Amino acid sequence: MSTSVNDLIIAIQHHDSGFVRTPRLLHVDVESNNGLRVDELVEHLEAEWHAFCDCGRTLSHIDFTDPKRAAHIQPEVPLYSVFSGGSFSWSSINMVIGLDPASPPLPIKGIRRLEGNICRVSGLKQTKSIPLQPQYPLFTSQPGTLFVDKSDFISVLYNLKHNEDFRVPIILRDSGYGKTAFVSLLTSWFCDNRARYSALFPRPRKGLMLGRTYNDILTLVVGLERLVDLLPRGQGGTYEEISIACTTFVKDVIASFYEANTNVLRSRRPPADDTWRHTYSGLKTLDHRLFVAFDNYTTPFEHVSGTATFYLEFELWALIVGPVLEDLGFFVWRGFITGRPLGNFIPLTNRAMFREKTIDLTHRPDLLDIIGFSLDDVRHLGHAVTGDPDFDLTVALSISRDHGTSGHPHSVVYCARQIVDVLSRLLDGSAIEDTLSDGDIMPTSFSSSGPTASQLPDLSTA
Numbered sequence: 001m002s003t004s005v006n007d008l009i010i011a012i013q014h015h016d017s018g019f020v021r022t023p024r025l026l027h028v029d030v031e032s033n034n035g036l037r038v039d040e041l042v043e044h045l046e047a048e049w050h051a052f053c054d055c056g057r058t059l060s061h062i063d064f065t066d067p068k069r070a071a072h073i074q075p076e077v078p079l080y081s082v083f084s085g086g087s088f089s090w091s092s093i094n095m096v097i098g099l100d101p102a103s104p105p106l107p108i109k110g111i112r113r114l115e116g117n118i119c120r121v122s123g124l125k126q127t128k129s130i131p132l133q134p135q136y137p138l139f140t141s142q143p144g145t146l147f148v149d150k151s152d153f154i155s156v157l158y159n160l161k162h163n164e165d166f167r168v169p170i171i172l173r174d175s176g177y178g179k180t181a182f183v184s185l186l187t188s189w190f191c192d193n194r195a196r197y198s199a200l201f202p203r204p205r206k207g208l209m210l211g212r213t214y215n216d217i218l219t220l221v222v223g224l225e226r227l228v229d230l231l232p233r234g235q236g237g238t239y240e241e242i243s244i245a246c247t248t249f250v251k252d253v254i255a256s257f258y259e260a261n262t263n264v265l266r267s268r269r270p271p272a273d274d275t276w277r278h279t280y281s282g283l284k285t286l287d288h289r290l291f292v293a294f295d296n297y298t299t300p301f302e303h304v305s306g307t308a309t310f311y312l313e314f315e316l317w318a319l320i321v322g323p324v325l326e327d328l329g330f331f332v333w334r335g336f337i338t339g340r341p342l343g344n345f346i347p348l349t350n351r352a353m354f355r356e357k358t359i360d361l362t363h364r365p366d367l368l369d370i371i372g373f374s375l376d377d378v379r380h381l382g383h384a385v386t387g388d389p390d391f392d393l394t395v396a397l398s399i400s401r402d403h404g405t406s407g408h409p410h411s412v413v414y415c416a417r418q419i420v421d422v423l424s425r426l427l428d429g430s431a432i433e434d435t436l437s438d439g440d441i442m443p444t445s446f447s448s449s450g451p452t453a454s455q456l457p458d459l460s461t462a
Helices: 038-049 152-158 179-189 194-200 224-230 239-260 262-268 307-326 352-357 365-370 375-386 416-427
Strands: 007-013 024-027 062-066 071-073 095-099 108-113 118-123 146-148 168-172 217-223 289-295 332-339 358-360
Touching: 118 375, 146 375, 152 179, 152 365, 179 217, 179 289, 179 332, 217 224, 217 239, 224 239, 224 289, 239 262, 239 307, 289 307, 307 332, 307 352, 352 358, 375 416
Parallel strands: 007 095, 168 332, 168 358, 217 289, 289 332
Antiparallel strands: 007 024, 062 071, 062 095, 108 118, 118 146
16 A cells, blocks of 8 residues: 555444454645544545445444544544644554444435445435336435436536537437436436435446536426327328427427426526427527437337328427437537337438437447446346345346357346336345246347448438
């Protein structure tokens, strides 16, 4: 362990352990921070190290010990006085932080990282649940919720230090893989009042975007499954009927946007009868930029056919998709698109702007589990739910290890809904064999040679 005179060596001793955990270094300039108190140091450790005991205690409920003098350290004492203003020892532990075994178990604070991408929401250790609804703010506010964290992908996709490509990512997955859940995650992150939502996210591992640069962004979610109920089915819909349906849909989406951002817009929120302000052009009067997410954008096309498909593409492009892509990098900061695979048909790919300003990541090996669970996610979530590190859910579900190791380790993803359903029934007391009445869970395989939006310019109809 290489140290300097300003490196404080700290060890944490959990109350149920007969040994001190591996010591860690903390760079502290005592002379420049001679007013720094011990309890303020602990706040820093809690934020930076994200340290918890298995029982749920945090560093806020601890004893401080100076091992050299075998004496307790008072939390309110300045760090400078504890070490008499001198340099720290290079070869020994300077401070032991031990959790008090006499205290009752305390709820875990915030969101705690467990194994791999698995996180746990605040609450007593005995409390466990699995989210069944794809609304990120809801399930991250429920104590004891276990979930697969995807927030690292926000940085991968949108932090300019990692990705300068402003094109809108497209990912196609079947139902149940977590498309809407990921859009909900993005919505929670790209909100105006970020401080309000900071407790909803685990400690970032890839340098998520922070600071005022992103504080003027609001999220417009265009959930196209809502359009289905307005559309005439099949190929019999007239252009007028489809035009009215799309216009009504866009108006409703923008009304929902205003409602969701009432606290931000306040007096700038337009009345419901202001028709123009309930169009995309009307949104541009706002003092905010937009992050636009098109969720399930292919869903309406599953319910129309023939010339109705042509009319639908034309109207969606004219009313919302085309204007959004045209403003990309200006009024529209960035975006995201999800949909279901429709064979060789990818809507809107005949538009040059659509091909130029979107990038299809459906088959990209290193980003497959943005939507869906990886093999490790399944295994680690099983550990968290059962509390048994030796329990292998992938074996219990007859998931072949070859799925994750042959050729490309990220060539498959698993349906989140299927895995969550199995684990929620395990939490309810069901036996593992009773949860698989429909047979083994099979992953969806992806190939880098699969069709993408940029490769299929002639497979759109309009």
